[in-house]
Amino acid sequence: MKVEYSLFRKETNSTMRSELGILLKKLRGKRTLRDVSEKTGLSHTYIRDLELGIRRATGKPIKPSAHVLKKLADAYQYPFEDLMRASGYEDLLQKNTNGDSNPCDIWQILSSENETALWKGRVLDEQQKKEIISVVEYVLSRSI
The missing domain is CATH 1.10.260.40 (lambda repressor-like DNA-binding domains)
Structure with missing residues (x-):
């Protein structure tokens, strides 16, 4: 066969x-x-x-x-x-239909569970996003 x-x-x-x-x-x-x-x-x-x-x-x-x-x-x-x-x-990827580079609200991206945030190409998990928010809030509170 x-x-x-x-x-x-x-x-x-x-x-x-x-x-x-x-x-x-x-x-x-x-x-x-x-x-x-x-x-x-x-x-x-x-x-x-x-x-x-x-x-x-x-x-x-x-x-x-x-x-x-x-x-x-x-x-x-x-x-x-x-x-x-x-x-x-x-x-x-951030979609921008008119081609302008509009500023984005970092807090909105980091605080939303539906948004994926990247840091140097690396996807951040929810815990990392919360820690970044804490650090930024601390830095901003010192500069007031």
Whole structure:
């Protein structure tokens, strides 16, 4: 009995690539994975998984954290916001329809449970947001 092995083959990496993965591969250009690994502090295998859009060990889709995207943006000298969009984090970005850079109320962002706050690309949890509010309130109370 002849077995058709192609029937059992996993989907190829190229068909599983995500928008982010394609962008990361393009940004890396001729640099090696190890070069990027040194710049970012991320493992070269993890960076490759991001480029492929899957965790090769499990075959499941991979979604990097905002902190990881910040490291990659810095290494590639590429806008962090664009990497966030390519990763599907568009809802975390401040939307401004008229293009102006309007000031935002930091207290509103930090005190709202529905708002996601970032610090240097890292998502803050509720406890961290409360602690930041306490520190800012203390600093502001001293300056009155």
